[in-house]
Amino acid sequence: MTVETRPLRADARRNRARVLEAAREAFAAEGLAVPLDEIARRAGVGAGTVYRHFPTKEALFEAVIVDRLDLLADQAEAALAAPQAQAGPAFFEFLDVILVDAGSKKDLVDALAGAGVDLRAVTLNSATRLNEALGELLARAQAAGAVRSGIDTADLHAVLFGALTAEQRRADAEHPGRVARLVCDGLRPPAAD
Amino acid sequence: MTVETRPLRADARRNRARVLEAAREAFAAEGLAVPLDEIARRAGVGAGTVYRHFPTKEALFEAVIVDRLDLLADQAEAALAAPQAQAGPAFFEFLDVILVDAGSKKDLVDALAGAGVDLRAVTLNSATRLNEALGELLARAQAAGAVRSGIDTADLHAVLFGALTAEQRRADAEHPGRVARLVCDGLRPPAAD
DNA sequence: GGACAAGCGGAACGATCGCCCCGTTTCCAC
C-alpha cells in the first residue's frame, strides 16, 4: 500500500519539523483560530511551504492533535498497570494528568469541541486507544468502589470536556487544580446522608 | 441626559421586534458565529435594517444576552427568598435552572466564554446582579452545610461554565441533567471516608 | 391626497483567511 518514495531532502525535513513545532505551540496557545500565516511566520517559512507538507490546515491540526492524544493514551495505558486495589487512585491521578497538564492546551479543547472540524481517520486510532483505556480505568475504579456507578464513558467525556474548558479559563489563576478537584469529587460515590 | 426623541415609526418598531426575536433564536441555536445576514433573512428584513436598529453585531448580541442574564438574575433573586433552612436546596435548584434551562443556549456559553467579545457596560448591570445573587446563594448554602467550604464564586463560575458547555454537548442525549448532577455533587461536602 | 422625512433593502466595499500558483532558490547525484 505504501508507495515507494524517496526520503525527504534535508532542508525539507528540517522545515517540516519546524512547521510542526511552530504549529504545536501556536495551536496550543491560540487554538484552531490561529491564522496559518502566523504559524508559517513563527516557523520562519512561507505559507506555501506549510501547504507542501500538510495539504490543509486541518491536516496540520490533526498532526498536532494526534501527538497529544497518543501521549495521553500512553499515560492512560500506563495507569492500567496499577493493581486493582489501586484502581481508584490510578483513575483519579490520570484525570489529574489530563486536567492539569492538558488544561492549558487550547487545541485539545478545540479538537474535543469539534470546533468546526471533523477529525478524520488519522485521529481515530489515537482517540480510540485513549477512549478504551479511559473506559477501562473507569470500570476498574467503579469496581473498586472509588467511583459511583451509573456513570458511563459518555458522561465522563462530557464532564472532562467541561472541566478542561473551565480549567483553561482559570489557567491564569494561582492554583491549577481547583476545578479538577471539584469535578473529581463529583465522580466519587455520594456522601452517605 | 436622554435626548428628546420622536417615537419610532410603526413599521420600524415592528421590524425592531422581529430582528430581536430572530436574533434571539439564531444566537441561541448557533451562537455568536451565526452570520448577520442570516439573522436579517430570518427576520425578513435587509441587513441595512438590522444596522439601523443596532449599530454593530456585538450590540445586537448584547441586547439578547442582557435579556437572558436579567431572566437568570430574576430567578436567582427569587431563590434568595427561601428560608435559611432551605438554603441548600435553593442553591442546587437554581443551579439546575441554569444548567438545564440555559444549557442548550449557545449564546450564553459564547458570552461567558468571552468568545471574541468584550461585553460592555450594558451587560454589566445584569451580570453583576446575577453574580451577587449567585454569590449570596452560595454563601448561604455553605453556611447551611450543604456546600463544602473552600469554594469561592470564581470556582463556581468556572465549574458552571464547564458544566454548561458539557451539558450543551450532550443536549441531544436523552437525559438533560446528568452532567448537572455530577457537577452539583462535586460541590457538596466530601463524603466522610 | 400630497409632501416630506423616516425607514427600508440589498448591492457593494473592505478586511480576513484558507489555499494555489509559479518564478526563483537550494540541494543532490553524477
Next chain:
DNA sequence: GTGGAAACGGGGCGATCGTTCCGCTTGTCC
C-alpha cells in the same frame, strides 16, 4: 562543477462576513 529536480516563498485569488451607502418605498401629519 553542473544539470535537473525538489523545495521554497510570497503574491494573489476566491469565499466569507461585518459594515456602509444610496436610491426607492412607506408611514405620518397637515
